[in-house]
Amino acid sequence: MRIICIVIGLLACFTVLHAQYTELDNIGSNPNHHLGILPIFFAKDSAKGSPYLALGWLRGMLELTNHKRLPEQGHGLFFNYDKMNERLFATDGVSKTWFYPHDSISSFYLVDSNTIYCFERVPLISQAHFLLSLVKSEKGYSLYKRLITKFIVADYRDEGYLGTGRRFDRYTDSYEYYIIYPGDSTFKKLNLTVRAIKKALPSESSRLNKFFSQKSGRVDEHTFVLLLQNINDQNGF
Known part of the structure; x- marks a missing residue:
């Protein structure tokens, strides 16, 4: 009797395993399942570097292609430069923030501590x-x-x-x-x-x-x- 019980138990286990493998085979043949794409989870560390020239707003001066210079006397402006997209952002220091179109700028300089950055458009070298x-x-x-x-x-x-x-x-x-x-x-x-x-x-x-x-x-x-x-x-x- 004991042997019969063991045989019955092994047969039941084999039946379960066979059903599981059959299910996996069906999944593998289903085109809606992509076996090679499994999620990889990890927590990113903080990004290194920055897309901007500085971490905060800088003082500076801007000259437009129409020779107008900003900021005008009595008006405060602060700037930062988007290095990736080559865009000059400005703020009034209160609530407004904007950027100047690339082709509207002739030159600008920004002051960061003891460093002065002088940017220019030099047509001989590049218009872009x-x-x-x-x-x-x-x-x-x-x-x-x-x-x-x-x-x-x-x-x-x-x-x-x-x-x-x-x-x-x-x-x-x-x-x-x-x-x-x-x-x-x-x-x-x-x-x-x-x-x-x-x-x-x-x-x-x-x-x-x-x-x-x-x-x-x-x-x-x-x-x-x-x-x-x-x-x-x-x-x-």
Whole structure:
């Protein structure tokens, strides 16, 4: 009798398992079920970086293409720059916030602590983008850079036993540099490397060779700005 009970129990268990596997097979053959798409749950950390130039409103000055300058005397305005969409936002500091159309702006500068950001539209280089002015000379070399901000989505994956990727979204900044030659009729895009700088300034080779005699690889922005200003001074620009 005991053996019969065990056999009956095994048969019942087999029947249940067979029914479950049959149900799974039916689900797998159903085109409305996507077996490869399973939810992945994780809590995002705070985003790194920002789509804006600063975390708060800044003082500054704006010049429109009709040569009108803002803020007007007696009127307070505060600004911030949307780096991703290249939009200048403004507020009256009370309740109103707006942004200026890109093609209505000639230039603007913003002050953040001890840093002054000077943005311009430079038609010779680009009609579509604002550029930061680093060195400006009427007769000598001028240097501009374009600020490019990209949004990168968190890519964290929890595999159950192992987590990979980042838990946070991030905003990353990169830069393009442009040098305008004396006469303001030609320009060149360049990287801040010794080789690229020498190639971009062949007429200044003797000065550059002397300056870079003990240096190779990349050049930081501050160093190149000082170098270009020094070349302008030595050339009497």
